[in-house]
Amino acid sequence: MNVLRFILGDQLNLDHSWFKEVDDSTIYLMAEMRQETDYVKHHIQKVVAFFVAMRNFAETLEKKGHRVIYLKISDPENPQNLEKLISLYVEKTGVKKFEYQLPDEYRLDRQLQSICQVLEVDTEAFDTEHFYTKRYELKDFFEGKKQLVMESFYRMMRKKHDVLMTNGQPKGGKWNFDQSNRKKWKGTPEIPQEKFFDKDVSAIVEEINLSGAETFGNLDKAHFNWPVSRRDCLLVLRYFFEHLLKYFGDYQDAMHTDEKFLFHSRLSFAMNSKMLSPKEVVNHVLEYYNNYSHEIHISQIEGFIRQIIGWREYMRGIYWKEMPGYANHNKLENYNKLPSFYWTGHTKMNCLKHAIGQSLDTAYAHHIQRLMITGNFALLTQTHPDEVDQWYLGIYIDALEWVEITNTRGMSQFADGGIVATKPYVSSANYINKMSNYCTTCHYSPKQKIGEKGCPFNALYWNFLDEKKKHFANNPRMRMMLNLLEKKDKQELKDLKQRAKDIIQNPEKY
């Protein structure tokens, strides 16, 4: 045996050049490890999804003729830790060389580098061949620039990869149709209901539980519904562009008590595990659009493409530019604990009850639920970004640090002081009421600020602005809000702050 190649659980890219040819002197190593189940407490569906997808991937490699060593979480031989695993199998197989694909998470990147330093065989790292950009492409692009504006990165990407361009100009005459993507969903257009898969995952759940790994969240063991193979992923992708794409942009920001997914694609796990490549997703969507352009408006397509070649690649680039310091940012000096109802969904605040409840049930919430409900409340209650990060990293099926931390600590909590977002995403009940039907059946009234029925978001919002205003003194995008704060009646502000203080100290009461 000449070469041992290690594959991480989020490196399930069957199209990688490693697998183009079958070579008997190369052996692939994959392992389900306690190291990976335990670095944060995870939703049970996330652990199941990764392990089943890994098992399917290993099986496909074997079917293609590759030699694979696969260690299940329950395997008595499994050292459950990367250092021990790699040194054990380098020795056991007697290989001359150890190879791996560059991890997307900083902690694994460092760990593999230090493992390689002590191995007594040659080592080499390879690109994952998954993303549009290289690790440090964004860093180079913004070299010397003060502001890392996503829009300019996105335009560069559109031009460079010739996506939605005609004669060097953006298709449809505009780079960005964000303004038209702000509709509230009121029951129409109808959303076709699809339960993709009904997998029975009881056996693997049993294995995970027996391993001692602690998880949380709900799971219907007989009806697991996340894509865990190439075939599954392609089904979800097809379903998206045939049924949902048409309205994706319009209802991107909408929220509703009866619809968890609305017109969102649910492709993040498929892509983050690398079973689907972003290029493949973009190309399929563009091809579909080219065939059906009379039925689909450019704004829907642009809205979706921006998420993939814009936000997704941008967040990854920011992560590699800013780590490891990024993980410690707490520029707004927030130190409170995350309210305990984030782990149960038990609260009278209907928006939080729904957003958290569906996250516990499905390991999924869409972007605006993450940003403007759970993220908004965590920031308004001045929660420590470490606590917020751990919750997001654990609960969502698609949560891997490179994309979780940049979205959470950066975009949502403004803890990076404005690297990712130009202003904090905070709002009172007004925005939530505008974009959802949550308020109509809530214990609280979105219009009231104080008193038993006063919506907690209202008092918290003004209190946040008042307490954190020194951080925004030089931020032009906050000027209007700070002017309104200045004009607030002193007694009203005092009452609001009093109520906010009680909510922050006793969030579980609300």
Ligand code: FAD
């Ligand atoms: P769609 O709405 O259908 O979007 C299509 C795709 O675009 C997504 O699958 C995703 O790959 C990409 N995308 C959209 N928005 C973003 C974004 N802001 N950053 C990066 N990619 C984006 N996304 C993750 O993949 N993992 C995370 O851990 C994660 N944590 C988040 C935490 C917070 C606080 C917030 C506000 C957002 C987070 N996001 C994360 C981004 C986004 O919410 C999810 O990608 C999206 O909800 C996944 O659902 P979907 O596949 O149905 O997405």
Ligand code: SF4
């Ligand atoms: Fe949320 Fe307030 Fe609306 Fe209730 S009234 S759903 S707490 S925003």
